Amino acid sequence: MRAFRYRLKAALAQAGHAEQALQLELARRERELEQVNRRCDALRQAQAALWARLRGVLDGSANRGELVARLLPHELQAELERVEAMLEQVRRLRETAEHGVGETRGRLLEAARSRRKFENHRDRLSRDHRHSELLKETKHLDEVGAAPRNRLPGGAMR
Numbered sequence: 380m381r382a383f384r385y386r387l388k389a390a391l392a393q394a395g396h397a398e399q400a401l402q403l404e405l406a407r408r409e410r411e412l413e414q415v416n417r418r419c420d421a422l423r424q425a426q427a428a429l430w431a432r433l434r435g436v437l438d439g440s441a442n443r444g445e446l447v448a449r450l451l452p453h454e455l456q457a458e459l460e461r462v463e464a465m466l467e468q469v470r471r472l473r474e475t476a477e478h479g480v481g482e483t484r485g486r487l488l489e490a491a492r493s494r495r496k497f498e499n500h501r502d503r504l505s506r507d508h509r510h511s512e513l514l515k516e517t518k519h520l521d522e523v524g525a526a527p528r529n530r531l532p533g534g535a536m537r
Contacts, residue, residue: 383508385501394494401487408483412476419473422466429459 385391433455 381508381512383505385504387497387500391494391497391501394490394497398487398490398494401483401490405480405483405487408476408480412473412480415469415473415476419466419469422462422469426459426462426466429455429462433459
């Protein structure tokens, strides 16, 4: 029986490598998104703490001198504005990261489909080859079995 050789083996390997590269890229992008989400959470916590400090100073519950009470709300307000600006930047960064993750997932899905298409093609050709070889072998065995047994080598009859 002749061995099966898939001629598009290199294309299948390339599709597999492309899929693996996209898996690595997706993992990297997901880590980046996780880091951005952690930064966003930290900024929200800082924002909440600043709001609490600002409310404490403005309602007089903070025990401070008159000068500090006049200056501190402005400083807190400026810090709060800086945190809010940073939070907006992180939100935009998160949107970009989420878009990148979604795009990479789509490309990974396409790469997996491409690889699977090559694998299905290889499997179908292998199955057809095996079937063809079995038919040839069966035909050969039928011919050998159908040959008259009473003939001597050289075609003479017994």
